[in-house]
Amino acid sequence: MRPAVVLFALCGVPALAQERPANDGWTLTVGAGGLATPTYEGDNTYRLSILPNIQITYADTFFASVQEGVGYRVINTDTLRAGPIARVRFSRDDDGDQPFAVTGDDSTDLIGLGDVDTSVELGGFVDYEFAGITFSAEARKAITGHKGFVADVGARWSGRSMAFGPPVIWTIGPRARLVDDSFTTAYFGVTSTQSLASGLPVYEAGGGLYSYGIGATAIIPIDRENRWTAVAFAGYDRLAGDTAGSPLVQIRGTEDQATIGIFVSYRIL
Secondary structure (H helix, E strand, O other), rough: OOOHHHHHHOOOOOOOOOOOOOOOOOEEEEEEEEEEOOOOOOOOOEEEEEEEEEEEEOOOOOOEOOOOHHHHHHHOOOEEEEEEEEEEEHHHHHHHHOOOOOOOOOOOOOOOOOOOEEEEEEEEEEEEEOOOOOOEEEEEEOOOOOOOOEEEEEEEEEEEOOOOOEEEEEEEEEEEEEEEHHHHHHHHEEHHHHHHHHHHHHOOOOEEEEEEEEEEEEEOOOOOOOOOEEEEEEEEEEEEEEHHHHHHHHHEEOEEEEEEEEEEEEOOO
């Protein structure tokens, strides 16, 4: 599986971080897990990957991980959190190389479409909690790679379940992604040169609604000290607009994209 797909799948997941007791200093959490997603964004075949999970936080203000990016809560109240954020979207190579995959063969669907380099996306986020629902929005502009604009919006309803003994924290809610022309062109457009090399028809992709869907997460404590935690998540997204109309999706893939996975982590600090 391409790391870009991993990032896309996890961006809509509320945090893979475990719930921690109050801490005014640094925390470090390490772990690993399995994730099943399409082999690239828009594909109709799936692969299982084993991925590391490393998270660093400081005093509930600074956070850093592959899944959540690197951010700082400039505003950090009980109901409102906002600040800058940076994310990395790893490269998509047309040779189908998938270093984290443990099942299946490399896809040949992307041959001739060229590589999309690793993208560093910079922007900001805001979360607002009201009546048990967290409304979130995040906007980022890539300074490398696809050079495009990405915005994620969503809402999460959360709660606790005591049915299995230790409190299981769950969240569920809708999400959507919007992108600009540069993003869609990089991943789903087909130039005349790429058409000759890939066999796909020429396609000019524009921006707009990229996808919409729903995601759910369960955070499960494993020990009484809350150091070992399992996080299970699943989601479904439907590609839309010019993304869904791309010949890469219509001929070689599908608009329907699903994700399922589980991570186990240990809090060192």
